[in-house]
Amino acid sequence: MSTINQLNAVDTPSGSDLLVIYSQQNGDSRKISLSNFLVWIQDNIVLSSSSAFPEYITQYSAPSATGFTVTLTDTQTNGWLILTPTAGFAAGTIKLPLASNTLDKQEAIVNCTQAVTTLTIDGNGATAVTGAPTTLAANANFRLKYDKATSSWYRIG
Numbered sequence: 001m002s003t004i005n006q007l008n009a010v011d012t013p014s015g016s017d018l019l020v021i022y023s024q025q026n027g028d029s030r031k032i033s034l035s036n037f038l039v040w041i042q043d044n045i046v047l048s049s050s051s052a053f054p055e056y057i058t059q060y061s062a063p064s065a066t067g068f069t070v071t072l073t074d075t076q077t078n079g080w081l082i083l084t085p086t087a088g089f090a091a092g093t094i095k096l097p098l099a100s101n102t103l104d105k106q107e108a109i110v111n112c113t114q115a116v117t118t119l120t121i122d123g124n125g126a127t128a129v130t131g132a133p134t135t136l137a138a139n140a141n142f143r144l145k146y147d148k149a150t151s152s153w154y155r156i157g
Contacts, residue, residue, distance in 0.1 A: 056080040056109065063092060071095040071124075078107040088115040088138065096144070096153060099125035104148035107156075111141040123153060131155030 010017065015035035023030045032040075056078040061070040066089040072079045074097040081094065096108060121132035121144075130152055133142050143157035 054078055054107070056107075058082065060084070062086060063089065066090045067092070069093040069095060069122075072097050072108055074098050074101050076101055076103050076106070078109075080109045081111070083110060083112040085112070085114040085116070089117070091118040091120075092116045093120040093122055095122040096124045096126065096129070099123065099127075099146075099151055102126075102146045102148070104146065106146045108144045108146075108153070109141065110143075112136045112139070114138050115140075121153075125151075126153055127151040129153045 013034055015033060015038070017034050018031040019034065019037055021030055021032055022028070057073060057075055058080045059073050060082050062084045063070065064086045068085070068089065068091075070081065070083065070093070072081060072095065076097075079097070083094075085092070094110060096102075097106070115138045116136040119134055119136050121129045123129045126146070127150060129144070132144070132153070132155060133140070136142075141157075142155060144153045145156045146153050
């Protein structure tokens with residue numbers, strides 16, 4: 001049998017291509033197709049709930065006057081703010097979690113049921129909040145993601 005370095009390389013494998021495995025059960029080398037190996041992986045892989053569906057801590061706020069400020073919970077996890085103002089307001093502020101406590105790639109999602117004419121997004125120590133909305137229409141939403149290297153929040157949706 002040739003050594004692995006003497007074999008020709010395959011750039012684009014197909015499902016019928018074979019891999020060599022050592023079978024403990026049989027005590028020798030055997031082969032398995034990539035298709036069968038894929039089925040085995042799919043049957044045996046275990047994903048945590050956070051990798052399959054990222055978890056969000058839901059926070060609720062119902063401001064009752066213009067000039068409101070809502071601070072997102074500082075929990076080092078993704079946050080989802082459901083904002084239900086009692087009416088459309090001229091101004092409001094959403095304060096993001098403290099930058100020094102925020103994790104890389106942490107997200108904040110905001111849904112708002114009423115219009116906010118002048119919206120301020122307070123980065124709470126972040127260098128910048130890039131692409132943050134300055135107004136919200138009724139039933140609008142946006143999503144921000146934090147980048148630790150630049151200490152900045154970026155709008156991603």
